[in-house]
Amino acid sequence: MQKETTIDHALRATWQAVAKMYNEQAAKHGSTMSTAFVLLNIDYENGTPSTALGPLMGMEPTSLSRILKTMEDKGAIFREKHPEDGRSVLIKLTDYGKEMRKVSRASVIAFNEKVKEELDEEKLNNFFEVTEKINQLIAERDIFNENKRKAI
Template identity: 60%
Template sequence: MKDKTIDYVLRATWQAVAKMYNEEAGKFDSTMATGFALLSIDPEEGTPSTALGPRMGMEATSLSRTLKSMEERGLIERRPNPKDGRGVLIHLTDFGREKREVSREVVLTFNETIRKHISDEKLNHFYEVAEVINDLISSKKIYNQKITTN
């Protein structure tokens, strides 16, 4: 893999993970996006709809489609936010809580399996590298650097 670019390895790995999660979710008549949404919604308090997109890293239009589908399937319900009359809280239904637990088990199985095959030291390095990449991107230190001349 040393001849592959960093972005290629990230993209290929994420695509493999997404494909695996979608295949597993398909066994439960679901999708990875639905499972991720179920895990991102506070099961006790609900979650403001406006907070879900940023939490999941999803664009509003994709999230709207996912939430609409989840509502149609009886996984969630929308309720007025008592702290903000203009806002809406997304709450899990009992069925949504059941499916959330399935999603949670799928994610835990993935994590446990990876941890069995990769040492804590290597995983810590992986997290450190991912954090540096995210920091470089968020602080615009890759393409938006100020060019100085001598």
């Protein structure tokens, strides 16, 4: 099996191209794709508990902590005690963070609109169906079950 014909290669190569595209766009605004992703996952009005951000984005706590520190240093976010749970901290957007979030959102919308212009609804539905099924297979942790697979 050639790498160009494997599902994982197509997924990885496509994601790397998307990430590069977003990083190039973010760099124009002195940011990164990771920072933009965090901005888009913080509740615009009320903030988001810091403990909810990692799982929300599928990001490891150490990576998220580093990004949040950088964002705080740049003035995009601030931390505030959670009004209902004194042990928890809310991550909130500053005015600058809200502006950067708008820029990030516009980039995501532009990408999605361009792809939708190029593909018909059936192809997009198929794409989402396939990615949903892949995620389901991974979540079931049944892919590498030796008892159910033929020997390679």
